[in-house]
Amino acid sequence: MNIDELENIAANCKAPMYIFDSDIVTDTVEMFRRNLNTASKADINLCYAMKANPFLVSIMNELTDRIEVCSMGEFRICRNKEITPEKLLISGVMKDRQDIYEILDCYGERCLYTAESLMQYSYFKEWCKANKKPVNVYLRLTSGNQFGMDKQTIRNIIMDQTNENYRPNISGIHYFSGTQKKSMKKIRDELTSLQEFICELEDTTGYHIDELEYGPGIPAAYFEGQDNALEQHIKEVADVINEIQPDYKITLEMGRAFAAGCGYYMTEVKDIKHSDDKNYCIVNGGMHQLNYDGQIRGMYMPHIRHIRSASVEYNETDFEKSDTNKLEHNELMNTESVNNWTICGELCTGNDVLVQKIAIDDLKAGDRFVFENTGAYSMTEGMALFLSHVLPAIAIYNKKDGIKIIRKEMETYKLNM
Template sequence: MMMMDQLEYCIMKFGTPSYLFDIDKMKETVGKFREALGEKAGLCFAMKANPFLAGQMETQADRLEVCSMGEFRICKKQGIAPEKLLISGVLKEKEEILEILDTYGGACTYTIESLDQYHSFSEWCQRKEKPVHVYLRLTSGNQFGMDGETIYNIIKIRTMCPYLNIQGIHYFSGTQKKHAGKIKEELEYLDQFLMEMEERTGFQLEELEYGPGLSVPYFVGQEDHRSSDLKELVRAVEGMKWKGSVMLEMGRALAADCGYYLTTVKDIKQSNGKRYCIVDGGIHHLSYDGQIRGMYEPVFRVWPENQTGAECQWTVCGSLCTVNDVLMQKASIRDLKAGNVLIFERAGAYAMTEGMALFLSHELPKILFYSKEMGWKPVRGRIPTFEWNMEN
């Protein structure tokens, strides 16, 4: 957790609304996972959780999951090594597949989510006579991936395309799993599936790319069971009979704690006995999984800190012209005034990309990095959006 004097410096120098990502904290989190996993599993960072961290995560994670052409172009522009990239995503247009393959070929690893994608990869491999490593994505009962029989049939005809190297299986069923028991059940299911697939096809699957969906507690009163969940995850991996290698794909669990969202109180008022404060940000900037019109109180701090004055309940609202723009409904804050800054914590994953960014054509916030080694580094200025919302 950053010290208040560091946050005060950030507020005074860079203003609000802003996102701040503590790179030291990000590295500390990854280090804890590394220590717990040891040699039992690798780490893949799902960059959709925070694309701004892609370059920083390149040196920390074994792999980065890329789920769109936009994310691919981010990695390409930042010079991230193609060997670090897992090209995933439910929709891969043939033209996009060919562009990535023509750019990096078999240096990247790829997921295959459908028979159409399989044929696109196969055609390129056959034409170029170059090997490509792929994961076959196993569905968890939704629109992602393929069922077991489809995967079986692809493995069965693998010799028809010798350049397409089936490396393993990819599986992800969802995020914010509340209990480690669900993760244990999924790994038991995958263990059985991998063993049966090898028995049926005579083909050894080398790797499992698995997204456990570890939960992050965003709100006051929620139990933080990440440490125990991680221990259960490690035990479940250790207990697998299938003896290939495991890569754990995570975004939220690796990035959430490193992020802060800073927004200034611009107006305060009372209506029908209820206290409201209006901040210069809102739900177009800050999105917590599970938050509904500010029903739950996120972990937050107030600057300047005030230990005196009456503590009152405030409804914290953003600057959007919608009644849904509520960040907190019953926040207990002492002596709140216009000019105070609210510092929302655990905003390092999804918070900056899942909001209604273009609604009402507000500016996008400034984004900053901090670490002891680099100091303060602005990585994006505030960006006007009105031109994106008008006829050109």
């Protein structure tokens, strides 16, 4: 979005709010497909991990081959939005019997499922036998933490396969070890190791794995000085896939890589002050609504747009118009640190610092800041209920249709009483 588009939104919408640009999402997915189709000879599909941004699930239903669902809440979002059942991969480290049965009774074999433990697998096996229907299950391989099962457990499950008609079909292996991987060597080593394990499974059990669902953890660039290397990273992933020459389909599961670049978080300057030779501005938002992976008390500089209050409908108070306040304001503007500001949020904690130091001329209450690259996790990972502040409105934007509010500002105090 360019500055004119943001200024128009600022003039017509209340802050704080999130804006997700669906044109950027579309361009990102198309870029991934273009590079994968060009660079790789393998059959590669794309899966959207909706935990990154559930508000994009309808858009991603049209753009990607699969949607990963990791909770009953996410499943109910998909039902409400009428997401194609055949595109759903029901995942998640905690799936109890009641949850699994609810989804199976609703969609049955139309969805795909992951089993992260012997207990989860037994629930699928039990349902198949009782309902005389098979379901397609992916066995999640652990990366050394609480997620998934170790190699021997997976071998045992596959070797325990019987000739019964109604049982889980082991359709593939699921693997994800973490996000924001800085080194392509890590991804190369993982894909190579997975290839060796899948080949070893077939050699020892005689069972052919049809698909690998793999989360590469491609990093998103959030801060100034970081290169946006998404295109280069996906080319390198395709090169590695070519090298290992898999005889199974690969689905790349991503959330942050698809969604981060489409998001804008708009907040408003509500107060400015000078204290012990530092300039502070207080915005009506904060760390409970803005989260960048790796950020620590505003140490790293995110990409920010400054929209002056002339672009925003803002009325000065009588105090701001007074001679006393104008004198204090002029004194503030004449200090040596006039251009350096610390941007702080509205929370009652010293940790609520969004930017430690940013140079801005003539900052005024009523100005807006727009934080970029907030399309993944930012709207859900913060302490949303702390101090019972409102939840910001959420909007979808594209050049054809303009802006559409999909969630109005919501009060949270009722949830804390």
